[in-house]
Amino acid sequence: MAALLEVFEAMVRFGGLIAVNDVSLRVGAGEICALIGPNGAGKTTLFNAIAGYVPLNAGRILLHGTPIQDFAPHRIAAGGVRRTFQNGGLFGHLTALENVLVGLHTQVESGFFGVVLGSRRSGVAEATASARGRKLLDLMDLGHIADQPAHSLSGGQQRMVEIVRALATDPPLLLLDEPAVGLAPPMRQILGGVIRRLAEERGIGILLIEHAIELVMSISDRVIVLNYGRKVADGSPDEVRADRNVLEAYLGHA
Amino acid sequence: MSGGTAKLPQGDAPAASWRGRRAFWLVPLLLLPVPALLNQYQQYVVNMMLMYVPVAVGFNLVVGNLGLLAFSNVAFFGIGAYTTGVLMLQAGLPWWMTIIPAGLMGAIAGCATSVPALRGVRSFYLAIMTLAFGELMRWVYIRWEPVTGGSMGMAVPAPDFLGWPLITEGRKFYVFLALALLVVIATDRLLRTRFGRAFLAIRSNEVAAAAMGIPTDRYIVLCFGWSGFAVGIGGAMYAALVGHLTPVSFDLTELLVEFAMIMVGGLGSLVGSVIGAVVITAAPQVFLDFPGFQELVFGVLIILVLLFLPNGLASLLARLHPGFRDRYHRE
């Protein structure tokens, strides 16, 4: 499996606190990799570093072999790394469709002057994008809510719209930040199925942070455990489940 | 999956919005005979409404759509007006040739004002800073006497359009109508496309916007620049309308008037900007011209709007006429 994302010896320090300490990992195309660990273990910080919001103090992050650790977030996103957020990353005032269209932003070929002067090309580009957005929502059975403001949707629907938005440009790498939080178990099952299909059918590499251990264990190809900023385990769900260090990380510290 | 076809989609533009679009063109057509119906003074007031349209549109773009508390609008307005005045007086240019430069100077000022926003200055810090910038510009108008005429101000020569002297308010009306229309149409185009969505996305959640590949810095500058451009054009219109520029016209009172326009009209709504410009310009005409009375009424009006109609008149319109719903009006 080609390495899609590679993190080498990443370190993130905030003043005296080392949030991420010498962490290395790989995610391949079509692979589902889960990042777990107790609160404060550095998972979100690592995520934010990969997405470009937090600078690395040491180490490298490579996407398709290209170092991206110094890139701005929008550049990383344009380069194929998309993400969802833990609480409400949706644009509340915008409709579901508009949210997806923002996801498509980098691929909508309407330039500033073209738009202002009303060129045919811009009009076509926008209409094409609109149609594509609707189709994407239809595929997830969300077509009927396309024109509703995002803040009026149910929690489950919002989660799904956020995923559609993240997938709009067909990104090779998807970062999911606690996608199951706040969802009831049946919804979690559905979510798990969606994530698995994304990886298997579309070859998207997925790195997710999750606290719902059963979900993680059931869908992940690999599980990485962080504790106090360090990686303490990296292997298949079964291997990790049996790893003593992991048990200690979760149970040995109050 | 990627790259769609070039076929126009079927269900994208609901029939109602097309109706709204065609109705839009009815408005300027209906307005054409207006100068024949009004006297000079009434026409002057209508011209002032048209002048304020690009000003309100520009202001609303930054405060309503982008969501940044930038109080620098009056600075752009003044810069546009004074650019026109200076170019006409010092460089001998005819008025119509100063319109674009006034807009450009406004755009430059806009981009400059966006710098603190780029560095993360937000909310009331940005408000205070842009307020200080506006006052600084006013100080410049007062002090830079050789160029701006100082506190006494500068008299702007008679305006003309491509040689056609705008000696009556009626003639100015047509030129102003065209300018206002152009600004509204261009801004509408921006708002309906990925630019408008990007602005709203940045307003809603800047971090997430960046995560969608939107270079937020560039878009913030763009928004401010376009806003400055529109307002600068409004400034050029002001110079032609009023004929005399004084620094006192560009102070906090003016800021409040412009704020009233976008708040009464509806933050984030293009239609609201137009409504606000019209209503607020008309309002003082209804009341007696005692010094202070206008301010009092304005103040009370804004208070009432804030308490009872926080989304402005555009929201009322949207409620009354669902097919006419301006898609960029946000609750």
Added chain:
Amino acid sequence: MLAQLVVSGVAAGMLYALVALSMTVVYRATTVVNFGHGDMVAAGAYAVLVFAVGLGMPFAAALALATAVLFLFGVLLQRVLLQPIIAGPHLSLAMMVLAVGFTLRGAERLEWGNEVINLARPYPRGVFMLGSVVVTMDDVVITGCVLALLLVLFVVFHVTPIGRIIQAVFQTERGAALVGINVRAFHAVMWGAGAALGAIGGVLLALIVPLTPDMGQWVLLQGFAAMTIGGFGSLYGALVGGVLLGMMQNVLGFYVGTVFIDITAYLVIILVLLIRPNGLFGRQSTVRV
């Protein structure tokens, strides 16, 4: 000469400090920046005009009454106009107070037109010499009043039970609510206090500057500049910032150019917010956006 500039600057600075302090009190208590504060300061001055000159009351009584009236005004403002929209966007609150200030200005202009009024000083004019430095009676009165006020506030804040409540809410509003402090009433009272302090500032200002309905605009910017130097949200910062501003205006005005008397405030705001937004003592507080 430098000493002279500094000393006269301190007196003006004390005034700015008071204005900045009154704005900071409101900001700390309710996280709202009062864009209408300049006009409330002006309103205080006009209130004294009404009571002392219009109704012929002795100055001290007029001052006390004006302060009380403005206090009430602040409380009502918060209760009637701000509380209903408190959950909305910050912009609405800023606009509301701006509109209120505007309304005050309109009322003042309606009553007094655009004429410039000079308030008679209730104390004899005089001049003292501190070595080679000239100190006017105005400087003494203003500085003395502000210092006395600060002492009172300090005592209230640190010693009295009310002060402890204030401290508690300043630290954590939620926690204060949980222990039974009536936060809503607190907000109203603090707005009243801010307006009252502003009124006192207005009266002191009126002693040295002629009254016009537009004086509030200038006062507002000076207050912002002082808060910016000292750091938003810091009470000590407001004091230090105000005094520094006063001194800077005088010193720069003399040594660099008289332009600086006008524009120091604006430049300070722009430069400080760009380079060091926290000012001297500012804290990274969560800003309501």
